[in-house]
Amino acid sequence: MRRRARLWAQLRQAGFLLPAGLTGYLWIKGLQTHLPGLSCPLRRLTGIPCPGCYLTRATSAALVGDLPASISLHAFGPVTAAALVWWSITAIRQRRLVPLGLPARPFGLAAVGLVAYWLLRLGLSFGLGVRGFPGFPLPAA
Secondary structure (H helix, E strand, C coil), X not given: XXXXXXXXXXXXXXXXXXXXXHHHHHHHHHHCCCCCCCCCHHHHHHCCCCXXXXXHHHHHHHHXXXXXXXXXXXXXXXXXXXXXXXXXXXXXXXXXXXXXXXXXXXXXXXXXXXXXXXXXXXXXHHHCCCCCCCCCCCCXX
16 A cells, blocks of 8 residues: 555656646647547537547647648647647646646636637538638548
């Protein structure tokens, strides 16, 4: 039992590296698009994309510098990439997974903006038949 507690304590101490690991994986995924990733369970079950659909690919594209592709996949891609880089640097500097002094308001505004953007995309793609930006991307051929 003591060994398990010590392992858990070591993992908590190294947790500040998680943002950098996630950002690094997404950067590599932007360079090597064949790497595995998770598919959206909501879209798989219902056929309706969730608010975060295409955000992983958009973030990966932004991290490798392909901003036009990033924005065409999801408008929040470049913002998410910048936030991940900031989180990675801050977590390493402070040696904390959750940085000190992190205000909650930007997260609330981002959540409201993400839902509003999702509703716009749903209306454009499924209501008006718009494919491609600002609607959902065209399916891969």
